[in-house]
Amino acid sequence: MELTCGSASAAQLILLNGDTGTGIGLDDATPKAPQGLNPGTTLGEQRRIVYQFAMDMWGAVLQSDVPIKVAASFQPLTCTPTQAVLGSAGGNWIDRDFPNAPLAGLWYNSALADSLAGSDLDPVVGDPADIVSRFNGDLGKPNCLAGFDWYYGLDGKTPANSINFLNVVTHEIGHGLGFQGTISKTTGAFGDFDGTGPRSDAYTQNAFDNVVNLGFNDPAMTSAQRALAMRTPGRLVWTGGHVTTEAALVLDRRQMFTVSAPAAIAGNYLFGTATFGALPTPANFNGTVVLGIDPSDTAGASTTDACSPLSNASAVAGHIVLVDRGTCGFIVKALNVQNAGGTAMVVADNQPGSPPADLGGVDPAITIPAIRITLDAGNTFKANLPVTAGFVVSPTLLQGADDSGHVRLYAPPVVASGSTFSHYDTVLTPNAIMEPFDTPTEQAQVNIDLTPALLRDTGWRINTGNAIINNCNTTVDVVADGGLVFGANVQSWNDICSTTTSGKSAYTQCMDAYKTRALASGILVGNQGGKVLACAAKRK
Numbered sequence: 048m049e050l051t052c053g054s055a056s057a058a059q060l061i062l063l064n065g066d067t068g069t070g071i072g073l074d075d076a077t078p079k080a081p082q083g084l085n086p087g088t089t090l091g092e093q094r095r096i097v098y099q100f101a102m103d104m105w106g107a108v109l110q111s112d113v114p115i116k117v118a119a120s121f122q123p124l125t126c127t128p129t130q131a132v133l134g135s136a137g138g139n140w141i142d143r144d145f146p147n148a149p150l151a152g153l154w155y156n157s158a159l160a161d162s163l164a165g166s167d168l169d170p171v172v173g174d175p176a177d178i179v180s181r182f183n184g185d186l187g188k189p190n191c192l193a194g195f196d197w198y199y200g201l202d203g204k205t206p207a208n209s210i211n212f213l214n215v216v217t218h219e220i221g222h223g224l225g226f227q228g229t230i231s232k233t234t235g236a237f238g239d240f241d242g243t244g245p246r247s248d249a250y251t252q253n254a255f256d257n258v259v260n261l262g263f264n265d266p267a268m269t270s271a272q273r274a275l276a277m278r279t280p281g282r283l284v285w286t287g288g289h290v291t292t293e294a295a296l297v298l299d300r301r302q303m304f305t306v307s308a309p310a311a312i313a314g315n316y317l318f319g320t321a322t323f324g325a326l327p328t329p330a331n332f333n334g335t336v337v338l339g340i341d342p343s344d345t346a347g348a349s350t351t352d353a354c355s356p357l358s359n360a361s362a363v364a365g366h367i368v369l370v371d372r373g374t375c376g377f378i379v380k381a382l383n384v385q386n387a388g389g390t391a392m393v394v395a396d397n398q399p400g401s402p403p404a405d406l407g408g409v410d411p412a413i414t415i416p417a418i419r420i421t422l423d424a425g426n427t428f429k430a431n432l433p434v435t436a437g438f439v440v441s442p443t444l445l446q447g448a449d450d451s452g453h454v455r456l457y458a459p460p461v462v463a464s465g466s467t468f469s470h471y472d473t474v475l476t477p478n479a480i481m482e483p484f485d486t487p488t489e490q491a492q493v494n495i496d497l498t499p500a501l502l503r504d505t506g507w508r509i510n511t512g513n514a515i516i517n518n519c520n521t522t523v524d525v526v527a528d529g530g531l532v533f534g535a536n537v538q539s540w541n542d543i544c545s546t547t548t549s550g551k552s553a554y555t556q557c558m559d560a561y562k563t564r565a566l567a568s569g570i571l572v573g574n575q576g577g578k579v580l581a582c583a584a585k586r587k
């Protein structure tokens with residue numbers, strides 16, 4: 048039921064199955080036991096169920112009177128034994144200056160343009176899909192992230208060595224809905240897509256360089272400045288109001304590395320984190336900083352490189368240990384610090400530059416936290432030892448946003464053509480669905496964090512109402528500020544129960560089981576379980 052005249056209703060996403068008839072991908076008939084609440088009995092069916100789940104969820108969240116056509120297929124994508132492109136997707140075509148276009152001269156992806164225009168603007172010739180998505184059909188083969196496999200469960204309980212297909216599908220459709228810019232990632236130039244001259248787009252208009260304080264569409268900003276911002280971590284941020292407002296609901300407060308004594312050098316210092324060991328916290332990373340000393344030997348000539356076992360264990364035990372970058376790997380240094388009794392490691396860079404990159408390497412034996420600071424900061428510390436330092440939680444600043452509260456976009460120093468600019472930064476905590484790398488902690492079935500807010504900033508209308516099933520109001524918010532999509536989850540499960548059962552009795556049993564699970568996991572609270580079942584009972 049429409050509440051106000053002229054308001055758009057929930058969107059419908061329609062699958063254009065590119066694998067139909069091929070026997071592979073979404074059409075793979077290989078028998079498969081139901082997994083993680085996914086009732087499908089073949090590989091292809093489980094994949095289609097996950098895909099439909101994601102489309103139902105996006106359809107519930109977004110408003111559009113025009114169906115969104117999503118092409119999907121499994122294909123060979125870039126692979127190595129240790130890395131794989133999991134999926135790729137994007138809008139299939141763009142449009143500008145259509146009826147009701149909010150801003151003149153800007154490009155909009157077709158799904159959004161259709162929604163805003165209220166009619167299907169499809170080109171007369173060519174592929175009618177609004178979104179084209181591809182998924183890696185080779186995942187887990189010896190040459191493609193060997194030992195990994197897709198997980199087709201709908202419960203968010205991704206096992207080790209698995210990639211959650213729902214997270215990836217949700218992410219890829221997010222790109223196709225407009226979480227992408229058309230700008231050149233290398234030159235920063237706007238594209239000329241119709242021979243009328245370079246133009247920006249609805250995504251890029253929200254990008255901002257927080258060093259020169261210019262928006263990407265500001266006429267004063269040059270292509271070279273945009274390119275520099277896109278390869279400078281921390282400098283590229285999103286200034287759209289919905290993301291900025293909702294960030295405080297989603298992101299943790301920022302942890303800062305702070306020196307408290309001596310007073311002359313007190314303050315916050317930039318740092319990079321490590322891919323090994325514990326994450327730094329106020330509890331595990333605070334106290335006195337002392338210099339780690341090791342012999343000058345074949346492992347490393349410097350006596351502060353920590354490439355050999357430390358010779359001043361009695362001085363470093365129980366303290367934060369400062370060592371220099373160079374000669375040996377970070378995990379070698381960390382193990383030597385840990386074995387000497389150090390509680391945490393600070394690596395001073397050995398070359399100038401800022402901000403400090405992360406410390407790479409993996410070793411499960413390392414349990415202490417480690418960070419890297421700049422060469423300048425390292426020299427300052429060494430001239431003032433002993434230094435009292437540690438991590439503190441900011442009362443106001445957010446992890447993943449700049450000091451003005453604008454959320455960071457992905458801007459690695461080396462441009463990654465498929466990732467730079469069109470993702471949130473990897474520094475967001477907790478991780479966001481639209482970061483460039485999937486993490487098993489993500490729970491796309493109930494939480495798409497700051498993605499709806501970003502789409503709103505590009506011009507999408509979001510469904511602010513309750514989940515409706517069988518024309519009945521379940522009272523569950525489809526999507527709440529901060530991106531919890533509990534009501535969308537209800538609608539997705541109603542679709543699964545409708546399409547994978549036959550007869551009202553089996554459907555009701557499926558919804559009853561859903562209610563029990565959803566109450567236990569907090570997706571439904573209070574009498575919402577009863578409301579969902581009352582709505583389920585209205586099925587004809």
Ligand SMILES: [Zn+2]
Pocket residue numbers: 218219222470482483
């Ligand atoms: Zn992506």
